[in-house]
Amino acid sequence: MSLEDPLRREDCDVLVIGGGNAALCAAMTAAEAGARVILLESAPRSFRGGNSRHTRNLRFLHRKPTPYLKDAYLEEEFWDDLMLVTGGKTTEALARLVIRESEDLGEWMEAHGAMFQPPLRGTLHLARTNAHFLGGGKALVNAYYATAARLGVEIRYEAEAVDLEVENGRFRFARVRERGAERLVSAAACVCAAGGFQADLAWLKEIWGEAADRFVIRGSPFDTGRVLRTLLTRGAKAVGDPRQCHAVAVDARAPRFDGGIVTRLDCVPFGIVVNREGKRFYDEGENFWPKRYAIWGRLVAGQPGQEAFCLIDAKALPLFMPSVFPPVTGRTIGELAANLGLPVGAVEETVAAFNRAVRPGRFDPARLDDCATEGIAPPKSHWAQPLDCPPFYGYPLRPGITFTYLGVAVDERARVLREDGRPCENLFVAGEIMSGNILGQGYMAGFGMTIGTVFGRIAGREAARHVRG
Numbered sequence: 001m002s003l004e005d006p007l008r009r010e011d012c013d014v015l016v017i018g019g020g021n022a023a024l025c026a027a028m029t030a031a032e033a034g035a036r037v038i039l040l041e042s043a044p045r046s047f048r049g050g051n052s053r054h055t056r057n058l059r060f061l062h063r064k065p066t067p068y069l070k071d072a073y074l075e076e077e078f079w080d081d082l083m084l085v086t087g088g089k090t091t092e093a094l095a096r097l098v099i100r101e102s103e104d105l106g107e108w109m110e111a112h113g114a115m116f117q118p119p120l121r122g123t124l125h126l127a128r129t130n131a132h133f134l135g136g137g138k139a140l141v142n143a144y145y146a147t148a149a150r151l152g153v154e155i156r157y158e159a160e161a162v163d164l165e166v167e168n169g170r171f172r173f174a175r176v177r178e179r180g181a182e183r184l185v186s187a188a189a190c191v192c193a194a195g196g197f198q199a200d201l202a203w204l205k206e207i208w209g210e211a212a213d214r215f216v217i218r219g220s221p222f223d224t225g226r227v228l229r230t231l232l233t234r235g236a237k238a239v240g241d242p243r244q245c246h247a248v249a250v251d252a253r254a255p256r257f258d259g260g261i262v263t264r265l266d267c268v269p270f271g272i273v274v275n276r277e278g279k280r281f282y283d284e285g286e287n288f289w290p291k292r293y294a295i296w297g298r299l300v301a302g303q304p305g306q307e308a309f310c311l312i313d314a315k316a317l318p319l320f321m322p323s324v325f326p327p328v329t330g331r332t333i334g335e336l337a338a339n340l341g342l343p344v345g346a347v348e349e350t351v352a353a354f355n356r357a358v359r360p361g362r363f364d365p366a367r368l369d370d371c372a373t374e375g376i377a378p379p380k381s382h383w384a385q386p387l388d389c390p391p392f393y394g395y396p397l398r399p400g401i402t403f404t405y406l407g408v409a410v411d412e413r414a415r416v417l418r419e420d421g422r423p424c425e426n427l428f429v430a431g432e433i434m435s436g437n438i439l440g441q442g443y444m445a446g447f448g449m450t451i452g453t454v455f456g457r458i459a460g461r462e463a464a465r466h467v468r469g
Helices: 021-032 050-054 075-086 092-101 105-111 136-150 201-214 226-233 289-301 314-319 333-339 344-357 431-437 447-468
Strands: 009-017 037-041 057-059 130-132 154-157 159-167 170-178 181-192 245-251 272-275 308-313 328-330 392-404 415-417 423-429
Touching (some): 009 170, 009 447, 021 037, 021 181, 021 431, 037 159, 037 181, 050 447, 057 447, 092 447, 105 447, 136 154, 159 181, 201 392, 226 431, 245 289, 272 344, 289 392, 314 392, 333 344, 333 392, 392 431, 423 431, 423 447, 431 447
Parallel strands (some): 037 154, 181 423
Antiparallel strands (some): 159 170, 245 392, 272 308, 308 392, 328 392
16 A cells, blocks of 8 residues: 555544544543544444444452442552463453453443443342343444434444554554545544454364364454454564454354354253263353353364263252353253253263262352362362253253453553554554453453553553544
């Protein structure tokens, strides 16, 4: 590209590329600082919002109860929870920044149109740590778009940034394809918040091989990673393992794209999970579900055919939020196995061995109880109950990819770092496209929204500051 390109040109103060939570937070913040902002959403208006459309909650630091959160959730506990799920694979300075900067998110979000609901009860164990959006992620996204428009943000739908011109660490302009026509948009500063590459099936296959053919993409089909790949091509420093991602166990009957939260299965802690051979392969009761649900996508990805099956009995059915798809049923374990297409003898043997290994305890889904197995591998550490109450139920599982962790390295001002470690002058990133700086592996509920909101605000603030000089 060159500035001599004959395409139509326009300009603004801050160009925001992306249409989800992080992009909207950046756009609103920059507009409030007085910048003229254009936001490019590659999806049609009816699909706007990226993966944020499917979210339910956000995790943030708070020092006392609120109308929508119980008790307190302080920095060191937040940090310890992050260490638990990442195994220490994080950039501490950036992670601590996200945690500390999250403290005022509840008030800030409400001031920008978000609405929260009272604390939830049940198996999610999030009433103290995570605030849930009234109406879910789509309501949040709609509120943010309305606020952005009121602030003067110019919103473009079906507008994809197909290339970026970056020279010596300075953004100059983007080539934008909008409803079939191309134009150049120059800006004094640019914020890239266009997500990961999980919807690019060819790219997934480069990383995972043939296994990727069995993956379900939980979120937006528009998160193809084109902006990410362009930034890396233009000299941005890469961060994160391309094989690491937010991957959960979803119902194998889910659509290939955009099934969202309702396809996730939360039954794992209350049953057992077997592979196609009818064998268990991991501790289903290792920890509370919000701290462990995101490991199950990768676990299932490592099984034959990238498929597994969660088996429960009648007493477990009321304990979790059901999937959008009904369970497969059977009057006996053997009948259930046959209906799921599993080897009957192997499943019956696995269930019998598990039932024998269960030791008496006080079952309590609200705490790490003392219902565990003994003398069996893998163990089940908590919530172990015999599968002995018919009818029996089963759900087929596949890996559901939410977003990928390969991204662009950033500093504490959300500036893109070049391969030599120097920050770009006027190029910023926020959201999933930079989450690998903080999430080296693993995930905990609501934290992607935390990263996106905190870094979206930072990126918008810094972009507007650069415009003002």
